[in-house]
Amino acid sequence: MHHANHYYGHSHVLARYCGLDPAEVHEIRGYLQHGWNIGDGMAPDHEFVPGIPLFVWSETTRRRAWSLGRRPVHVIGAPWAYLLAMEPAAPAEPREGTIYYPFHGWEGQRIVGDHGRLIDEIRATETGPVTVCLYWQEYRSPRLRRQYERAGFRVVCHGYRGGWYKDLDPGFLDRQLAEQRRHARVASNRLCSAVFYGILAGCEPAVYGDPMRLDGERSAFGGQSRIERQWAELHGPRVDPVLAGTVATAELGADRLLSPAELRHLFHWSPARASEGMNR
Amino acid sequence: MSVRSIGGEMPHWSEPVDSVARGAVLGALAAAAHGRTLVVGPLGAEIVDHLPVADLTFLVRGTPDVLAARHPGVRIWCGSLAKLPAEPEFDTVLALDGLDRTGTTESPDLPWSESLSRLLAVLRPGGRLLLSVTNPAGLHRLLALPAEPPSAQWSAPAGDDPTHPAGPDHLRDTLRSAGLAVLHEYAAFPTPEAPTVLAGAPLLADPAMRGVVQSALRRAFTPTVPMLADPRPIALRLLHADLALATAPAWIVVATHPAAPARPALPGALLASGSTVTRLDHDRSRGWLPSPVPPRSPSPGSSPAAGGSPFPGSSPAASGSPVTGSPAAGSSLVTGGSPVTGGSPAAGSSPVVGLAGVVLPVGRCLHDALLGACRGHDQPAMRGLLTTWQGGELATLDADQIIVDMDGILHPLTWPIGPISTAGQTGPLEPTGSTVPIGSTVPIGSTGPLHRLAQSIFGEGLTRLWPTPADVSEVTTLLTVMAGRDVPSDSRQPLGDQKTAASTRQPSPGAPPPRETVAGRPTGAPPPRETVSDCATEAPTLRETVAGRATEAPTLRETVAERDRLRRELAEARAQTDWYQKRAAQRDAELIRANRIISALKATAPGRAATAMAGGLRTGKRVARAALRRLRPED
Numbered sequence: 001m002h003h004a005n006h007y008y009g010h011s012h013v014l015a016r017y018c019g020l021d022p023a024e025v026h027e028i029r030g031y032l033q034h035g036w037n038i039g040d041g042m043a044p045d046h047e048f049v050p051g052i053p054l055f056v057w058s059e060t061t062r063r064r065a066w067s068l069g070r071r072p073v074h075v076i077g078a079p080w081a082y083l084l085a086m087e088p089a090a091p092a093e094p095r096e097g098t099i100y101y102p103f104h105g106w107e108g109q110r111i112v113g114d115h116g117r118l119i120d121e122i123r124a125t126e127t128g129p130v131t132v133c134l135y136w137q138e139y140r141s142p143r144l145r146r147q148y149e150r151a152g153f154r155v156v157c158h159g160y161r162g163g164w165y166k167d168l169d170p171g172f173l174d175r176q177l178a179e180q181r182r183h184a185r186v187a188s189n190r191l192c193s194a195v196f197y198g199i200l201a202g203c204e205p206a207v208y209g210d211p212m213r214l215d216g217e218r219s220a221f222g223g224q225s226r227i228e229r230q231w232a233e234l235h236g237p238r239v240d241p242v243l244a245g246t247v248a249t250a251e252l253g254a255d256r257l258l259s260p261a262e263l264r265h266l267f268h269w270s271p272a273r274a275s276e277g278m279n280r
Numbered sequence: 281m282s283v284r285s286i287g288g289e290m291p292h293w294s295e296p297v298d299s300v301a302r303g304a305v306l307g308a309l310a311a312a313a314h315g316r317t318l319v320v321g322p323l324g325a326e327i328v329d330h331l332p333v334a335d336l337t338f339l340v341r342g343t344p345d346v347l348a349a350r351h352p353g354v355r356i357w358c359g360s361l362a363k364l365p366a367e368p369e370f371d372t373v374l375a376l377d378g379l380d381r382t383g384t385t386e387s388p389d390l391p392w393s394e395s396l397s398r399l400l401a402v403l404r405p406g407g408r409l410l411l412s413v414t415n416p417a418g419l420h421r422l423l424a425l426p427a428e429p430p431s432a433q434w435s436a437p438a439g440d441d442p443t444h445p446a447g448p449d450h451l452r453d454t455l456r457s458a459g460l461a462v463l464h465e466y467a468a469f470p471t472p473e474a475p476t477v478l479a480g481a482p483l484l485a486d487p488a489m490r491g492v493v494q495s496a497l498r499r500a501f502t503p504t505v506p507m508l509a510d511p512r513p514i515a516l517r518l519l520h521a522d523l524a525l526a527t528a529p530a531w532i533v534v535a536t537h538p539a540a541p542a543r544p545a546l547p548g549a550l551l552a553s554g555s556t557v558t559r560l561d562h563d564r565s566r567g568w569l570p571s572p573v574p575p576r577s578p579s580p581g582s583s584p585a586a587g588g589s590p591f592p593g594s595s596p597a598a599s600g601s602p603v604t605g606s607p608a609a610g611s612s613l614v615t616g617g618s619p620v621t622g623g624s625p626a627a628g629s630s631p632v633v634g635l636a637g638v639v640l641p642v643g644r645c646l647h648d649a650l651l652g653a654c655r656g657h658d659q660p661a662m663r664g665l666l667t668t669w670q671g672g673e674l675a676t677l678d679a680d681q682i683i684v685d686m687d688g689i690l691h692p693l694t695w696p697i698g699p700i701s702t703a704g705q706t707g708p709l710e711p712t713g714s715t716v717p718i719g720s721t722v723p724i725g726s727t728g729p730l731h732r733l734a735q736s737i738f739g740e741g742l743t744r745l746w747p748t749p750a751d752v753s754e755v756t757t758l759l760t761v762m763a764g765r766d767v768p769s770d771s772r773q774p775l776g777d778q779k780t781a782a783s784t785r786q787p788s789p790g791a792p793p794p795r796e797t798v799a800g801r802p803t804g805a806p807p808p809r810e811t812v813s814d815c816a817t818e819a820p821t822l823r824e825t826v827a828g829r830a831t832e833a834p835t836l837r838e839t840v841a842e843r844d845r846l847r848r849e850l851a852e853a854r855a856q857t858d859w860y861q862k863r864a865a866q867r868d869a870e871l872i873r874a875n876r877i878i879s880a881l882k883a884t885a886p887g888r889a890a891t892a893m894a895g896g897l898r899t900g901k902r903v904a905r906a907a908l909r910r911l912r913p914e915d
Contacts, residue, residue, distance in 0.1 A: 030747060049852075049855055049856050049859045050851065050852040050855040050856070051848075051849065051852025051853070051855065051856060052852075052856065053747035055747075059657075062657065063657075066657075071744055072744055072745065072746060072747050074746075074747050075659060255660075256659070256660065259761065259764060261761040261764075261767065262758070262762055264761075265757060265758055265761045265767065266747055266758075
């Protein structure tokens with residue numbers, strides 16, 4: 001029902017969990033939350049068609065969405081959690097350093113902030129090697145990449161999330177998982193999906209540094225200040241990993257995963273429909 | 281048979297058959313009658329034909345009823361209660377139809393209190409009064425659709441009489457002020473004239489028995505006539521609010537003079553399932569003890585074949601409810617925590633209560649636990665309960681026949697429950713007599729209980745909790761997969777022929793099981809063992825079998841909710857159609873634009889060259905294929 005269902009290969013991960021061909025694009029009859037947020041789980045500009053269900057990650061998001069008048073809303077957990085369920089970590093996987101996700105804008109948005117100052121903060125905090133993961137927009141900027149590289153950081157990009165059924169990337173989350181599992185810590189200057197992902201992937205989390213801001217950013221649902229208040233325990237260069245694990249499990253709905261059969265039913269995915277998937 | 285006109289009789293009148301007090305539980309309660317007995321008002325044959333007394337007098341008001349009674353050895357008094365001779369000659373006055381139909385058109389109406397006085401005037405010292413009182417504010421009245429006053433209502437309704445008890449306290453006080461002691465008091469459900477549940481206040485208020493009462497009320501209040509609303513959810517909310525007694529359709533009291541000699545103790549409750557009646561008695565150390573009320577033979581003085589009841593058409597065969605009678609001889613009786621031993625008037629020995637060591641399961645009714653989880657959006661709890669239920673031996677039982685205890689263990693509410701190994705045990709009971717091994721395949725067609733649960737979810741307006749449920753079948757399918765059971769390959773189709781196997785309760789191959797928990801345990805862990813007798817195929821359940829369930833009558837509130845849901849879904853379907861049309865138009869435009877680009881590219885020199893090359897390649901491919909065909913040897 002919405003092209004955003006296929007961002008970051010989310011629908012592909014879920015299709016794989018459900019036993020469908022992950023190389024195909026499987027339409028979900030509903031709106032799938034594609035990133036952690038403090039609203040109803042959907043993007044601010046998301047269009048809604050009456051009667052089409054929202055599939056959100058967590059119970060808290062469901063309650064929020066319900067209070068905003070969204071109907072029906074169903075908790076299914078994040079695709080990331082399903083990926084981890086399918087790809088358990090190797091027993092003795094070596095981890096080293098920190099993967100840092102500078103806050104990024106989305107398509108068409110511009111970030112206002114001082115990357116130089118952020119680099120200084122990262123240097124002052126991290127003791128091991130640092131990998132900086134840039135969003136694809138920032139990654140396309142050679143100047144910005146060089147800025148981080150000159151600081152001695154390894155610079156990577158997980159890829160393009162895809163859009164409007166073009167350039168979809170079923171392997172996006174797999175690459176992100178592999179990258180995070182190489183690191184002992186995950187950090188960002190804003191609490192975001194990547195930090196929660198890292199926590200669930202076994203990284204010690206940290207949120208520090210200039211949070212920057214989007215050009216013309218609107219503080220919907222309380223904005224950044226609310227995030228810093230409500231999830232204060234996840235902010236700072238050192239965070240209690242046990243507490244972080246509990247919060248991440250709840251926010252990503254990792255304790256609310258459905259069986260493949262139930263997920264197939266909710267998405268209107270039957271084996272017969274599996275063959276109707278579109279080539280990406 | 282002797283017939284005596286006492287005055288005020290109605291030569292033209294016959295009580296409507298479908299309005300007489302009737303049913304197996306009233307029959308079982310009437311077993312408390314002893315000695316010379318006066319039967320007041322119209323009672324069904326299943327009550328009067330099996331009274332454990334021989335000396336019977338009927339007070340009726342219609343002459344044809346007298347003519348219809350071909351009952352040897354009984355006395356028929358025909359006329360108005362107002363004309364009843366004030367002779368204290370009866371050991372029992374049986375007024376299970378109440379006092380509202382004891383007046384006639386030929387005599388002045390008596391206030392309720394005056395009618396009571398007339399009855400008490402014929403009761404011997406030490407005699408017993410079994411009296412039913414309709415609740416003017418009973419749930420059955422509150423939910424009734426408007427109706428024309430019946431022919432029997434030639435005077436003001438009973439509820440308008442200021443002396444008519446307006447509540448159980450009022451009734452109790454009235455009887456006490458008349459010098460009687462109330463031995464027992466029952467709330468009668470679902471109707472005053474044909475109750476299937478008689479429950480005392482201790483049972484209604486016992487939190488441990490909440491599940492049993494929930495189950496009994498759900499069963500009793502299945503709507504059989506059109507009503508304003510489905511009474512089941514309302515009845516359960518009233519129960520939760522301790523208002524079940526106050527809003528019961530009727531109260532039935534057993535009262536006597538304080539100095540009366542000890543009689544067999546009365547049951548704490550009587551529950552009927554069709555013609556089977558179970559009595560519950562409370563024991564301080566063991567809780568509530570169930571025991572069957574065994575079928576009784578007609579009383580010596582009656583002649584069922586000839587129609588022992590003075591009311592036509594109310595024979596056991598007509599009502600379909602064979603009579604059950606007084607408890608059989610046996611051990612001592614325990615009621616209300618006070619062991620009482622007495623002689624059964626009919627049998628001349630002590631009545632039996634309960635099988636040794638059998639207790640009713642403590643907990644909540646599974647049906648209500650599921651609906652509660654549903655209302656609370658608690659899908660994990662829902663999945664846990666569904667998985668435990670449908671993954672075990674009780675999958676074929678309806679959820680309202682199952683009690684879930686504090687540990688999440690399911691207990692079937694069946695009769696007989698079967699003995700347990702240790703008397704007084706209150707924990708999980710050992711299964712006895714199971715014919716369905718744990719983990720075995722549930723027979724085909726066992727999806728009925730889930731379908732009925734889905735119906736209830738729809739009926740209680742909980743459909744908005746589910747993603748676009750089109751109908752009950754859709755929700756049934758969803759419940760099935762939530763229970764971890766297989767669905768047909770086309771999961772959008774209604775379920776009808778499904779099997780459950782232990783292997784199907786696992787996630788799909790290659791996918792590890794989700795890390796959800798089921799009732800506080802990992803999904804992969806074996807389900808808790810169902811307990812007590814799970815021999816559903818042999819033991820008659822407290823409620824009718826699936827096939828024997830009454831068809832539910834439409835109720836206004838649910839019908840309006842259904843209309844609103846369909847209206848909303850139609851609007852949503854229209855919006856979705858518009859959206860799909862816009863999306864198709866958008867894609868058409870993109871396709872047209874892409875075709876134009878392709879055409880423009882084909883018109884350029886490189887495009888023409890590429891087209892020529894592609895054409896050449898296609899021609900070469902055709903020629904090569906033709907050559908190969910010619911070279912291939914003929915078969």
